[in-house]
Amino acid sequence: PLADRVQQEQRQLEAEGIEPEIAKQRASYRVFGSKPGAYGAGMQGLIEAQNWQSDEDLARAYLNWSSYAYDATGKGHSAPEAFKSRLKQLQIVLHNQDNREHDLLDSDDYYQFQGGMTAAVRSLTGKNPEVYFGDNSQPSNPRVRKLTEEIARVYRSRVINPKWIKGVMRHGYKGAFEMAATVDYLFAYDATANCVADHMYEGVAKAYVFDPQVQEFIQAKNPWALRDMSERLLEAHQRGLWQNVDSQTIDDLKAIANQSEGVIEEI
Numbered sequence: 629p630l631a632d633r634v635q636q637e638q639r640q641l642e643a644e645g646i647e648p649e650i651a652k653q654r655a656s657y658r659v660f661g662s663k664p665g666a667y668g669a670g671m672q673g674l675i676e677a678q679n680w681q682s683d684e685d686l687a688r689a690y691l692n693w694s695s696y697a698y699d700a701t702g703k704g705h706s707a708p709e710a711f712k713s714r715l716k717q718l719q720i721v722l723h724n725q726d727n728r729e730h731d732l733l734d735s736d737d738y739y740q741f742q743g744g745m746t747a748a749v750r751s752l753t754g755k756n757p758e759v760y761f762g763d764n765s766q767p768s769n770p771r772v773r774k775l776t777e778e779i780a781r782v783y784r785s786r787v788i789n790p791k792w793i794k795g796v797m798r799h800g801y802k803g804a805f806e807m808a809a810t811v812d813y814l815f816a817y818d819a820t821a822n823c824v825a826d827h828m829y830e831g832v833a834k835a836y837v838f839d840p841q842v843q844e845f846i847q848a849k850n851p852w853a854l855r856d857m858s859e860r861l862l863e864a865h866q867r868g869l870w871q872n873v874d875s876q877t878i879d880d881l882k883a884i885a886n887q888s889e890g891v892i893e894e895i
Contacts, residue, residue: 634652634655635655636655637654637655638651638652638655653699656699657697657699657705657707657714658714659698660694660695660697660707661694662693662694663696664703664704668693669689669690669694669741669744670690670692670693670694670740670744671739671740671744671816671820672740674686675739675815675816675819676812678863683747683750683751684751686747686748686751686819687748687751689744690744690748691708691712693744694711695707695708695710695711697710712752715745715748715752716749716752716753719758720757720759721742721746721749721757721758721760722772723738723741723760723761723762723775724764725761725763725764725765726764726765726767727765728765731782731786732761732782732813732817733782733783733786733810733813733817734810734813735813736813738813739813739820740816742759742775742820742821743816743819743821744820746759746821746822747819747820756821756822758774759774759775759776760774761778763778775823776823776825779828780825780828783828783831787810787828787831787832788831788832788835793807793835793836797842797845800850801849804849804850804854805850807846807857808850808852808853808856808857810832811832811856811857811860814829814832815860815861815864819867824869826871826872829864829865829869829870829873830877832861833861833881836857837854837857837861837881837884843884847887847891851888851891852888854884854888855884855888855889855892858881859885861881862878862881862882862885
């Protein structure tokens with residue numbers, strides 16, 4: 629099927645007037661990534677700066693960053709039209725992970741690449757593809773789960789786990805930073821892949837922002853993190869990602885964000 633597809637596309641490109649050798653190369657493009665020498669998928673800047681309005685904005689950034697095709701020699705070529713063509717054919721977006729030392733909410737890489745591709749497919753086709761997580765930490769017993777299931781596993785086992793929260797609190801400023809980063813990545817995965825349930829936002833707000841002991845710790849060690857978490861949760865509500873939330877919770881988050889801002893100004 630792959631060879632047949634390449635031959636079909638080669639004939640089509642030749643019919644458009646492209647030389648046979650170039651047509652064959654372009655029809656064979658299957659591996660895409662960032663511009664040679666670059667890294668990333670273009671999502672982080674948009675998410676951090678809140679500089680996006682719709683799926684189209686996220687998709688455009690992902691396409692601009694990731695539409696370089698790599699040939700058999702390892703050379704990268706700018707090929708946005710070929711990349712768009714491939715994405716329009718996608719039905720499944722799968723991320724494989726070969727260890728459990730990290731999880732999907734540990735780093736921005738996961739949402740940038742898997743979430744970015746999902747947003748791009750959704751923008752180009754008008755519907756969300758099936759999105760999966762491949763757990764290959766035990767090669768003899770690989771497991772494949774829907775992304776929503778894996779996010780739920782990470783949420784229950786780490787994100788709101790009192791033992792994890794107590795553990796990172798031993799690390800002062802850096803521990804508070806890790807909590808804020810987790811909130812950022814949860815939000816970003818939802819923005820790109822539509823995979824976070826309302827109760828997860830509520831759970832994070834209760835465990836990180838509203839818990840008196842945790843709030844006191846973050847305010848003392850890293851008020852920037854408390855402000856950022858409150859603002860990110862408010863953004864999730866404003867963008868319609870966190871829908872079922874009462875007005876008192878929103879008011880409380882605003883108050884905490886303003887209080888943290890005051891502490892930061894004093895510092």
